[in-house]
Amino acid sequence: MRYELYYWPTIQGRGEFVRLALEEIGADYDDVARGDGGMAAMQRLLDGRTTPHASFAPPFLKAGRLLIGQTANILLYLGEQHGLAPATASGRLWVHQLQLTIADLVAEIHDTHHPVASGLYYHDQRDEAARRSADFLASRAPKFLAYFERILENRDNPRHYLTGAAISYADLSLFQVVVGLQYAFPRTMGKILPKYRLVASLAERVSARPRIVAYLASERRIPFNQDGIFRHYDELDHAFP
Amino acid sequence: MRYELYYWPTIQGRGEFVRLALEEIGADYDDVARGDGGMAAMQRLLDGRTTPHASFAPPFLKAGRLLIGQTANILLYLGEQHGLAPATASGRLWVHQLQLTIADLVAEIHDTHHPVASGLYYHDQRDEAARRSADFLASRAPKFLAYFERILENRDNPRHYLTGAAISYADLSLFQVVVGLQYAFPRTMGKILPKYRLVASLAERVSARPRIVAYLASERRIPFNQDGIFRHYDELDHAFP
Numbered sequence: 001m002r003y004e005l006y007y008w009p010t011i012q013g014r015g016e017f018v019r020l021a022l023e024e025i026g027a028d029y030d031d032v033a034r035g036d037g038g039m040a041a042m043q044r045l046l047d048g049r050t051t052p053h054a055s056f057a058p059p060f061l062k063a064g065r066l067l068i069g070q071t072a073n074i075l076l077y078l079g080e081q082h083g084l085a086p087a088t089a090s091g092r093l094w095v096h097q098l099q100l101t102i103a104d105l106v107a108e109i110h111d112t113h114h115p116v117a118s119g120l121y122y123h124d125q126r127d128e129a130a131r132r133s134a135d136f137l138a139s140r141a142p143k144f145l146a147y148f149e150r151i152l153e154n155r156d157n158p159r160h161y162l163t164g165a166a167i168s169y170a171d172l173s174l175f176q177v178v179v180g181l182q183y184a185f186p187r188t189m190g191k192i193l194p195k196y197r198l199v200a201s202l203a204e205r206v207s208a209r210p211r212i213v214a215y216l217a218s219e220r221r222i223p224f225n226q227d228g229i230f231r232h233y234d235e236l237d238h239a240f241p
Numbered sequence: 242m243r244y245e246l247y248y249w250p251t252i253q254g255r256g257e258f259v260r261l262a263l264e265e266i267g268a269d270y271d272d273v274a275r276g277d278g279g280m281a282a283m284q285r286l287l288d289g290r291t292t293p294h295a296s297f298a299p300p301f302l303k304a305g306r307l308l309i310g311q312t313a314n315i316l317l318y319l320g321e322q323h324g325l326a327p328a329t330a331s332g333r334l335w336v337h338q339l340q341l342t343i344a345d346l347v348a349e350i351h352d353t354h355h356p357v358a359s360g361l362y363y364h365d366q367r368d369e370a371a372r373r374s375a376d377f378l379a380s381r382a383p384k385f386l387a388y389f390e391r392i393l394e395n396r397d398n399p400r401h402y403l404t405g406a407a408i409s410y411a412d413l414s415l416f417q418v419v420v421g422l423q424y425a426f427p428r429t430m431g432k433i434l435p436k437y438r439l440v441a442s443l444a445e446r447v448s449a450r451p452r453i454v455a456y457l458a459s460e461r462r463i464p465f466n467q468d469g470i471f472r473h474y475d476e477l478d479h480a481f482p
Contacts, residue, residue, distance in 0.1 A: 048391030053335050056342045056388045068334050070341040072313075077334060093309050093318060094294045100311035101297045103341075107348055115356045116369065117376035128357065128369045135358035147297045150289030 003029040004062035006042045011228040012180075012221075014071045014106070015059040020172040021075055023215040025082040031220070033058075072099045075169040084169045095163050098151070098170040102177060105144045109181070110229045112136045112236060122233065134239035137188045141181065145196040148174060152198035161202065167209070174199065175206035180230035188240040244270040245303035247283045252469040253421075253462075255312045255347070256300040261413040262316055264456040266323040272461070274299075313340045316410040325410045336404050339392070339411040343418060346385045350421070351470045353377045353477060363474070375480035378429045382422065386437040389415060393439035402443065408450070415440065416447035421471035429481040 003022060007015025009031070022029045032038040045067065048054035055069030061077070068074050076096055079085030085095045110118075115132040116125040151162055161171045178199065182189045193200050206212060215221055224230055244263060248256030250272070263270045273279040286308065289295035296310030302318070309315050317337055320326030326336045351359075356373040357366040392403055402412045419440065423430045434441050447453060456462055465471055 048388060049394050052395060053331075053338065054391070054395075055338070056345070056385070066331055066334070068338065070338045073334055073338045073341055076337070090294075090307055093307070093314055096317070097294065097296070097309065097311045097314045100314055100341075100344075104297070104348070107345070111352065111356075115352075116372045117380070119376065119380055125372075128372070131357045131366075131369070135360065139358070139360055144297070147289060150295070153290050154293060154295075 001028070001064055003027055004032050005029055005059060006032050006038075006045060006062070007059040009034040009038065010222065010225075012176075012224065012230070013059075013228050016176055016222075017071050017102075017169075017173045018059050018061065018074050018078075019220070020176060020212070020215070021078050021082075021084055021169045023220070024167070024172055024209065024211055025078065025084060026211060027078075027082070072096065072103050075099055075173070079169045084167070084172075086163050086166070086168065091163060095168045095170050098148075098162055098168075099173060101144070101147070102170060102173045105140075105177060106229060108136060108140055109177070109184070112184075113231050113233060122231075126235075129233070129236060130239050133236040134241075137185060137192075137240035141185075141188075142192060142195075145192070145199055148199050148202075149196045152202065160205075167206070171202060171206055172212075175203045175212075178203035179207070180224065183224040184230040184232050185237045185240070186232070187237045191240070242269070242305055244268055245273050246270055246300060247273050247279075247286060247303070248300040250275040250279065251463065251466075253417075253465065253471070254300075254469050257417055257463075258312050258343075258410075258414045259300050259302065259315050259319075260461070261417060261453070261456070262319050262323075262325055262410045264461070265408070265413055265450065265452050266319065266325060267452060268319075268323070313337065313344050316340055316414070320410045325408070325413075327404050327407070327409065332404060336409045336411050339389075339403055339409075340414060342385070342388070343411060343414045346381075346418060347470060349377060349381055350418070350425070353425075354472050354474060363472075367476075370474070370477060371480050374477040375482075378426060378433075378481035382429075383433060383436075386433070386440055389440050389443075390437045393443065401446075408447070412443060412447055413453075416444045416453075419444035420448070421465065424465040425471040425473050426478045426481070427473070428478045432481070 005018055007013065033042045042058060045051050046054055053067045059071060060067060060069040061074045068077050079095065080092065085092050112133040113122050113129050114125065115128045122129065161167050246259055248254065274283045283299060286292050287295055294308045300312060301308060301310040302315045309318050320336065321333065326333050353374040354363050354370050355366065356369045402408050
């Protein structure tokens with residue numbers, strides 16, 4: 001089956017978590033809004049009056065007759081279809097729990113530069129962003145990273161991937177968060193990431209997987225930029241003590 | 242099976258979305274942290290080094306040998322076990338998509354009073370909260386409410402509950418959001434909710450279900466207060482034009 005991914009064409013954003021999963025499974029897919037007429041097609045499918053199962057916002061995935069929205073929900077589907085999640089019901093709930101925790105972290109990362117309103121420019125909320133970033137870098141990021149580190153330290157875990165010996169969509173997403181944070185906050189991540197060595201080595205392991213290597217080197221991977229979730233503002237990186 | 246819900250004992254918070262589902266299905270459950278020694282038990286299960294499938298934060302649910310964290314993930318499980326979700330795979334993805342959209346809205350509601358840091362007091366971020374609330378009430382809340390209204394208007398929908406003729410966990414959660422917003426922003430909701438009459442009538446329909454009526458009248462329902470997600474600060478309610 002050829003999947004159709006609908007997401008903003010110029011940013012990694014939340015769509016990137018889906019792209020990474022599609023790439024890792026070697027899926028046949030269109031990144032629709034990056035093609036001719038794709039944006040108009042995406043807008044049409046966002047109308048909940050006429051489209052059953054319309055999304056509140058991109059990304060969403062067309063899979064045959066299914067239309068699936070919300071990043072973690074798309075990954076729930078892909079994970080089950082393509083072995084990117086454990087085979088047991090218990091394991092599938094666990095990887096989804098981890099993904100939802102990553103989604104919470106991603107929302108907090110977004111709000112480091114947009115703490116007042118996503119509809120306002122950054123320069124209209126710079127002061128608030130500095131305060132929020134200081135708290136995020138001093139408290140929240142370390143709390144999340146320590147959580148994932150503890151998961152990887154758990155004696156029941158074979159210490160390879162988050163849910164065991166096999167890669168899951170949550171590992172791909174945690175990789176994306178780590179490299180995204182390194183783009184946004186290089187100074188701070190240089191200081192704090194070494195404390196979470198299992199998380200850091202997990203991200204390296206993901207980045208070395210053949211299909212991920214090929215994807216990251218391709219034009220399909222949109223570079224990090226100042227419009228996505230992960231943005232580099234030097235003054236925010238310096239909000240960390 | 243007797244479920245064990247672990248959540249902060251003095252607030253509705255995110256745990257309330259789970260409590261409403263447990264009540265609607267007539268589940269046998271303990272709200273563990275509200276009982277003797279419950280807080281210590283909850284803290285022990287939050288240690289990811291020793292507890293397999295430990296959560297980043299409450300709520301989490303113990304269901305026999307399963308330990309399930311993240312509100313939407315708990316509801317995914319309960320919905321499937323107890324008929325609080327459609328029976329088809331497509332329908333289950335759809336209700337989960339709606340729930341994750343509600344979760345995004347809930348996170349934005351929380352940040353109306355805590356836009357800088359959840360670890361700081363409200364009075365340390367009052368100015369930022371006023372700016373964030375103004376945007377939330379003028380743009381974000383209407384956008385979310387309009388989305389759910391369109392879902393209920395969709396011609397393929399029998400206009401009873403979000404996913405069709407039968408109630409789902411997303412309906413319970415949307416009810417909670419509506420009454421929570423009415424508690425936090427009574428003035429603003431009095432102005433804007435009438436525009437979303439299908440959402441408003443859905444919330445009324447949920448509130449009239451026998452088990453929900455009994456629950457809301459019981460001591461098991463913790464009243465809204467100034468420590469939860471939905472808080473009433475008069476100045477924030479007046480941030481709306």
